[in-house]
Amino acid sequence: MKHPAPAFLVALNLLATAAPADDLFLPVAPADDRFRAAVVAASGDASEYLGPTIRYRHARIDLGLLGQARALAGSGDAPAGLVDLNLFEDSSFRVAGLRTAPTSTGYSLSGELDGEPFSSVTLVVNGEVIAGEVRLPGATFTVRSAGDLVEIRQTEEEALPECMEPERPPASATAPATTRDLLVVDLQAGAEVTGIDVLVVYTTAARDRVGGEAAMEARIDQWVAATNGFFSDSGVHQRIRLAHAEELDYEETSSSFELVALRQKGDGLMDEVHAMRDAVGADIVHLIERWGVNGTSSYCGQAYIMLDVGASFEEYAFGATAVDCGSLTFAHELGHNMGLNHDRYAEDLDLASGLANRPSAHAYGYVNQEAFAKGAPSSRRWHTIMAYNTHCSHSGFGCSRLGRFSNPATTAWGQPLGVWRNGNSGAIMGPADAASALNESRTTAAAWRSAPSAPQVVSLKRRTPAGERTTSDSLTWRLAFSREVKNVTSDDFELSGSGLGTTTLTVAAKGGSRRIYDIAATGGVAGFDGEVTLGFASGQDIRSLSDEDLVATWPAHAQRTYLLDNTGATPSISPSSAGSSPFVATVTFDEDVTGFSDAADVTASNATVSAPARSDARTYTVRVTPTGSTATTIALSVPAAAATDLAGNPTAAGSRNVSWDPSTAASLSISGYSNSLITENAQWTSATPTIGGSPSGTVLWTTEGADADLFTIDSVTGVLRLAGQDFENPADADGGGDFEVTARATDEKGNSATAAVTVSVTDAAEPEDVGVSQAASRKIRDGTGYRSRPFLTCGTRCRAAGGPVRPLTWEKTGADAALFTLESSGAAATLSLGARDFEAPGDADGDNDYEVTVTGTDADGNTASEDVTVRLFKGPPRWLEVSGVSAATIGHGDIWISAPPSVAGASGAVNWTKEGPDADQFAIDSSGVLTIASRDHANPADANRDNVYEVRLRATDGEGNSGAAAVSVTVTDGTTSPPPGGDGSPPGGGGSPPPPEPGPDPEPEPE
Structure with a gap:
């Protein structure tokens, strides 16, 4: 749907065409394949910045015109109309009052739309990246880079939600x-800028x-x-x-x-x-x-x-x-x-x-x-x-x-x-x-903070790659200093690591910055395995522009290290001999791997092999079943690339010939484990198990099963451990809170036995300091209702652990509880009150204050409550029109008394007050009559010392409706009193007693 431009936009566009300026936005040429492709890529990709999109288009931008505008704005010679902000066909604006300032990697251009009060335009140009906002009353536009183009949007900014109430310390x-x-x-900006x-x-x-x-x-x-x-x-x-x-x-x-x-x-x-x-x-x-x-x-x-x-x-x-x-x-x-x-x-x-x-x-x-x-x-x-x-x-x-x-x-x-x-x-x-x-x-x-005079490291972050473990043959960090520095070269840094070969470091400033630098390492990192650490060289000579030495220490959050892993994990297979059918073979990698789970990941001659069962990230077991009944050699193999390590390297191949002789078979059993119940957050440790039968050599203990990763097992003693678990957020495979594992004992001949163990986690009360938030006591106007979403909250650590323990229950109590509706959902509840009539109070004591207490309780019995009052009032205050007073001119030494003012639409008694830059120079009586005593033209006492005494006369009625009228009295150097009665001034002479000197304002009537 196309939204036509408001009438004032069309009028302004007609004004702009009177003297053409250079268009900032250029059409996309149909023959330009590169830009045409950019349009296709960007079509339909309008963002939601500053609200829903009313309309949008894509265009090229005249960067040369922006550069010209920047140069002229910097010299103060940018004429109005240099840039035509041709946003849409019916919305084109001249830019006036151009000013420029540097940004982090470019510059900004700011100004206003010529002839449109309270408009603003702000464009940032950081290299080829453009961002901007254009505002005028009733319309908002955005500009942003979209590939090789810019996206221009008109938005519905008023659809955005309000900000939340501020937090109060x-x-x-x-x-x-x-x-x-x-x-x-002072609007002239003569004061020093902070x-x-x-x-x-x-x-x-x-x-x-x-x-x-x-x-x-x-x-x-x-x-x-x-x-x-x-x-x-x-x-x-x-x-x-x-x-x-x-x-x-x-x-x-x-x-x-x-x-x-x-x-x-x-x-x-x-x-x-x-x-x-x-x-x-x-x-x-x-x-x-x-x-x-x-x-x-x-x-x-x-x-x-x-x-x-x-x-x-x-x-x-x-x-x-x-x-x-x-x-x-x-x-x-x-x-x-x-x-x-x-x-x-x-x-x-x-x-x-x-x-x-x-x-x-x-x-x-x-x-x-x-x-x-x-x-x-x-x-x-x-x-x-x-x-x-x-x-x-x-x-x-x-x-x-x-x-x-x-x-x-x-x-x-x-x-x-x-x-x-x-x-x-x-x-x-x-x-x-x-x-x-x-x-x-x-x-x-x-003055809340002052930057240290000596430059410091603000941050050091891994740039490329972003993760710590990598196979990359080049590494890049981004280093930010607290202030601009000089003498930053590769000689100021070093890369260390045990066995690391010769590396090459290069340093480049980010976008011409003298504060942020990218540091790259190449050469010796290729093919290296191990940790490397970036540090300052002992002879580093980095200094501030004012020649203060760098504080060459690293903050705790600096990401100085990479873990280079350029070699795939190597598997080893045991046992070398076995007798049972089936027997258990163990595949152990020399580092953590993933993806080792398919039946094809281990192959065998003269036997069938099960899919690997994971004990931990390095240890896996398979059941090997010989296909014959006489002694034979079984060749077990792990093909290359059966898995990958955490850096993405494929694993190496491995093999083992197993001498299988059924006459050596042994039967093993396990005793000593038992199923257990533990309370949440408590660690569980099993008893030490016992092996029955006649195991051959050393016994290796491993784990299997859906929850095996949650348990640890001592490979020598077989003792199982389970870290403390959260009852409300069970981490076991089926989410039921029963953690199941199978312990396997395997001897050097592949003889094996298993024992299944279940550890069930029970609930425990976890005391937390909880509170109810957003259950606000509010005023609502006559004929409307109330709606709030209270939340049960807790401290930062509690929130990080998932917040109050669910399920939560909510209840309402109090004299007016029956009038409120409380609907709970998760950590929040919705408290609402239907529309109320101010003239027919329905609350318990009939004062239009509807009172309820909201209480939230979590599953561990932590509870908090909040008293909520909803106060009904007639409606927002209206503006009252004050009339009968006007500007006046008096001579040096004259006295001025205003005419009695009047006010339209007031309800009940009216309270008259005065405000403004010169309010203390006027007296006011209970009827709103203003008086100013004689003034000395040679020694003005008004706020800006221009002999124009300015005040606003305000009327407020009993319902809080209010209005004001501006009044000014100009004092000249001669006697130029106006005619009698024209503005309430008394006739000159006639023996009229002088009015009293200005006194304190009367006490305002209560609202």
């Missing part, structure tokens, strides 16, 4: 809120999702560039710097929860991030994960929120973004780390936290309040980066998200992008000035 639970003096945000270093790590699943390492690095660079654009455009005097980006050796699943595991130390999951963070001095750590938006929890991101600005938050400065969710989510989660909340309406819905006004009353996102005026046009429907869409959806429509942090000193289409910090902090339509909050916290965040 427990240490901040009782800390007080803070209040700061009013500052005016750099905050971010370490970005990503999972293998996320890398695969975007199409490989280069695509992931380009996406990270694009997110960083876009986020810095959001900061700049919002008047925030900070920028993030990508300290390092790296893939983690972490297996992500669709139901895993990564944020706690990312932050936690010592749990064996993502511990290397802490050493990397220290090495590069990253203030913040951010994870890109695959499964957030598409997993069982369905979220775009989550982060810890700094509730109190201070150095101690550094241990919680962690966040995560799902790879499909984009730069706005990335910036949103970083905002939480830096102390920002969602919008006040969304936060107020959470009864547990509500409007905590932490770390400050203005650290909130903003939803345009004027969108909720009766009959307001759709152009007013927008919100800032930190805000949710909830206020809009609860009002019956959707809102676009602008790439801005709230800032009341700026406007969007004439409406302020926030509420001044001296507004009513107890109100939903209270302060929202995230830009100021970020400017206040930036130096604290930037």
